[in-house]
Amino acid sequence: MTARRFSGRLWWRPNIAGLLTMAACGLAWELTIQAGIIDFQYLPAPSAIIQGARELVASGELAAATVHTLESVFLGWAIAVAAGVSLGLLLGFSPLLRRYSLATIEVLRPMPAIAFVPVALLLFGFSIQTELMVIVLPSLWPVLINTMGGVMGVHARLGEVGRTFRLSRAAMLYKVFLPAATPTILVGMRISLTLAVVLAVLAEMVGNPEGLGYGVVSQQQALRPDLMFVYVVVIGLLGLALNALLIGVVSVSFPAAAAELKGYRP
Amino acid sequence: MKRGELGAFLRMAAAEIPPARGLIPLLALLTLWQLLAPGPSAYFPAPFEWWRAALLLWDSGQLLPAFAATVTTFVEGLVLAVAIGVALGIAIGTSRPVERALGPLLEFMRAIPPPVTVPIATLLLGYDVTMKLTVVALSAIWPILLNTSSAAAHVEPLLRDVARTFRLSTARWIHQVVVPSVVPSILLGIRVAIPLAIVVTLLVEMLTSLPGIGALMIQSQRNFQSAQVYALLVVVGLFGFIVNDLFAVIEAIVLRRWPARGGFRSG
Numbered sequence: 035m036t037a038r039r040f041s042g043r044l045w046w047r048p049n050i051a052g053l054l055t056m057a058a059c060g061l062a063w064e065l066t067i068q069a070g071i072i073d074f075q076y077l078p079a080p081s082a083i084i085q086g087a088r089e090l091v092a093s094g095e096l097a098a099a100t101v102h103t104l105e106s107v108f109l110g111w112a113i114a115v116a117a118g119v120s121l122g123l124l125l126g127f128s129p130l131l132r133r134y135s136l137a138t139i140e141v142l143r144p145m146p147a148i149a150f151v152p153v154a155l156l157l158f159g160f161s162i163q164t165e166l167m168v169i170v171l172p173s174l175w176p177v178l179i180n181t182m183g184g185v186m187g188v189h190a191r192l193g194e195v196g197r198t199f200r201l202s203r204a205a206m207l208y209k210v211f212l213p214a215a216t217p218t219i220l221v222g223m224r225i226s227l228t229l230a231v232v233l234a235v236l237a238e239m240v241g242n243p244e245g246l247g248y249g250v251v252s253q254q255q256a257l258r259p260d261l262m263f264v265y266v267v268v269i270g271l272l273g274l275a276l277n278a279l280l281i282g283v284v285s286v287s288f289p290a291a292a293a294e295l296k297g298y299r300p
Numbered sequence: 301m302k303r304g305e306l307g308a309f310l311r312m313a314a315a316e317i318p319p320a321r322g323l324i325p326l327l328a329l330l331t332l333w334q335l336l337a338p339g340p341s342a343y344f345p346a347p348f349e350w351w352r353a354a355l356l357l358w359d360s361g362q363l364l365p366a367f368a369a370t371v372t373t374f375v376e377g378l379v380l381a382v383a384i385g386v387a388l389g390i391a392i393g394t395s396r397p398v399e400r401a402l403g404p405l406l407e408f409m410r411a412i413p414p415p416v417t418v419p420i421a422t423l424l425l426g427y428d429v430t431m432k433l434t435v436v437a438l439s440a441i442w443p444i445l446l447n448t449s450s451a452a453a454h455v456e457p458l459l460r461d462v463a464r465t466f467r468l469s470t471a472r473w474i475h476q477v478v479v480p481s482v483v484p485s486i487l488l489g490i491r492v493a494i495p496l497a498i499v500v501t502l503l504v505e506m507l508t509s510l511p512g513i514g515a516l517m518i519q520s521q522r523n524f525q526s527a528q529v530y531a532l533l534v535v536v537g538l539f540g541f542i543v544n545d546l547f548a549v550i551e552a553i554v555l556r557r558w559p560a561r562g563g564f565r566s567g
Contacts, residue, residue: 052404137322254419
């Protein structure tokens with residue numbers, strides 16, 4: 035455990051060898067294209083991608099697409115978290131409910147996210163609702179399962195203490211169970227956020243023709259690989275940025291839960 | 301497989317499935333659906349209509365080849381990802397400088413959502429089965445590779461000392477110490493990779509109309525054959541469930557042979 039923690043800290047020191055490798059790979063990519071060593075018709079050089087990024091930023095397309103995707107991710111994630119935490123609390127507290135619904139959850143949970151796309155399209159057409167349905171349903175599970183597990187994992191003695199103080203049911207929830215389950219719930223929320231980004235992009239690729247995911251597909255069909263790679267890179271950076279943002283917010287507001295969150299890599 | 305082992309296997313398989321009474325909400329929902337919407341509908345066709353649509357698809361000879369194509373791609377892609385991911389992961393993880401040098405690059409590659417690799421691959425490789433397989437393997441490889449390399453880099457220090465005391469050669473060190481201690485992490489990586497591989501397989505089929513369940517789904521949606529869409533949703537859902545459960549059993553069997561050790565928490 036100590037070895038792990040120590041090396042975990044090493045990660046945050048600037049990894050010069052790693053950054054150099056990345057730069058070298060980029061340079062090698064550029065040079066092989068320039069020299070015509072590998073000749074994929076549609077593989078743009080990094081310089082062409084940077085040029086493409088300028089083009090997309092200047093026309094405002096990139097900003098509009100990013101805003102759309104961000105909105106969908108946050109909205110979908112918020113719905114998934116709200117529903118997941120409430121259902122998870124219910125299931126965590128009630129053994130009866132658990133007994134009569136766990137198998138249903140186990141059947142529905144492994145449902146591949148993308149299978150919802152045709153159904154959502156059937157119900158809502160090419161719209162934001164389609165995108166939200168595809169985001170919410172799969173990203174609900176990590177929050178639900180972790181909330182349930184968090185509540186069930188609260189030490190029995192804490193419940194006894196609460197009862198000794200004759201706390202009301204609401205007070206038990208807010209003063210005992212929620213705080214104790216918070217670290218686990220936050221881990222679920224983080225998995226769910228990462229998932230929501232992937233799902234938003236997925237839904238935009240085959241469902242709602244808007245946002246960054248649609249950008250990738252439409253530029254591929256327009257045979258503009260330089261612009262397509264711009265969207266790909268932005269999507270990757272967006273995922274990293276949202277993850278970092280979540281960890282930052284949690285470290286400030288729930289410092290005790292942050293350690294657990296960082297240890298988990300989805 | 302001996303008889304006792306078979307029994308243990310079946311018991312383990314059964315233990316992975318929670319009690320059937322938990323299925324009541326799902327069955328209640330489907331019954332209610334059937335009662336409220338008894339006939340065909342453009343949006344909410346009744347469950348019996350799904351069944352009819354599935355039978356029609358089966359009779360027309362479309363369902364089985366599509367399903368076979370999807371399953372083949374999924375399995376081949378996953379096997380490829382496991383083979384390459386584990387080999388590369390151990391190679392990277394056992395050397396500290398290599399791990400540090402490649403770390404950020406691999407983390408960035410992993411940050412790119414797998415679905416996005418599909419349009420890239422269609423442009424670079426064209427529309428064919430090789431492309432389909434490449435994309436699936438490429439999407440599934442990251443969790444396996446990164447989990448393996450991270451575990452190989454953090455082999456229990458005590459084992460490291462023991463190996464040094466016995467002056468194990470590099471080959472024996474990898475074979476007898478590294479491999480057994482990375483097995484739990486490899487399994488964890490595969491567990492994460494399975495849903496990715498399924499999603500990407502279906503996505504390739506949807507985007508490129510290469511034969512498979514994905515293509516069939518999007519085609520029935522475009523023709524507004526709603527019952528068929530729901531029928532295929534059930535097929536895909538069942539497939540996901542079975543794969544998930546099967547892997548849980550495999551995981552349990554393998555972990556009995558190579559249990560996860562304390563000290564290193566993968567993830």
